Amino acid sequence: MIVVWSITIIVFLLIGSIVGGRLRSRYRHQRERLRTLNERLEVYRNYNKLAVVRREEAHEMLGKLRRQLAEEEEDLRRLAAQPKEPDPEAAISYHVFDRIAGRRGTVWHVAVEASEKAAAWTGVRHYAVTGETAEEARKRVQDRHPAMSGFTVGKAVPLDLAAETPAAKPG
Structure with missing residues (x-):
């Protein structure tokens, strides 16, 4: 055991x-x-x-x-x-597409704004144009910059080249 x-x-x-x-x-x-x-x-x-x-x-x-x-x-x-306040020193450059001297009528200021990408430039350009009436001056600028090409043409205002004038807004 x-x-x-x-x-x-x-x-x-x-x-x-x-x-x-x-x-x-x-x-x-x-x-x-x-x-x-x-x-x-x-x-x-x-x-x-x-x-x-x-x-x-x-x-x-x-x-x-x-x-x-x-x-x-x-x-x-x-x-x-x-x-x-507007800057009194700011000068406006004007574009001219024909002779102003020697033409009859008043010198008009017309602002043109390029509002679409189709335009060759952007922003606002100021044109000095001669014409008997504001509508004639505006029409001359509008013929060069039609709305269908992306431009907005402002009202024509008399332009005194000796004194500064405020720019007219397009529209």
């Missing part, structure tokens, strides 16, 4: 040794995995700290930008509220 008990004890010791080895191996694996997860957690904590710092910096920058925007809007309102 002692032999049976001895064999049983040896079998149990072998089984215990095998199971213990497996449990120790599993414990080492779980401990290594826990160490790796703790390292990851530390990295994520550092990312979180960095994100908090960046968020605070962004809030500070946003506050500065909002203050600058408010200042710029105030400047814009102030400038918009100021009356606009």
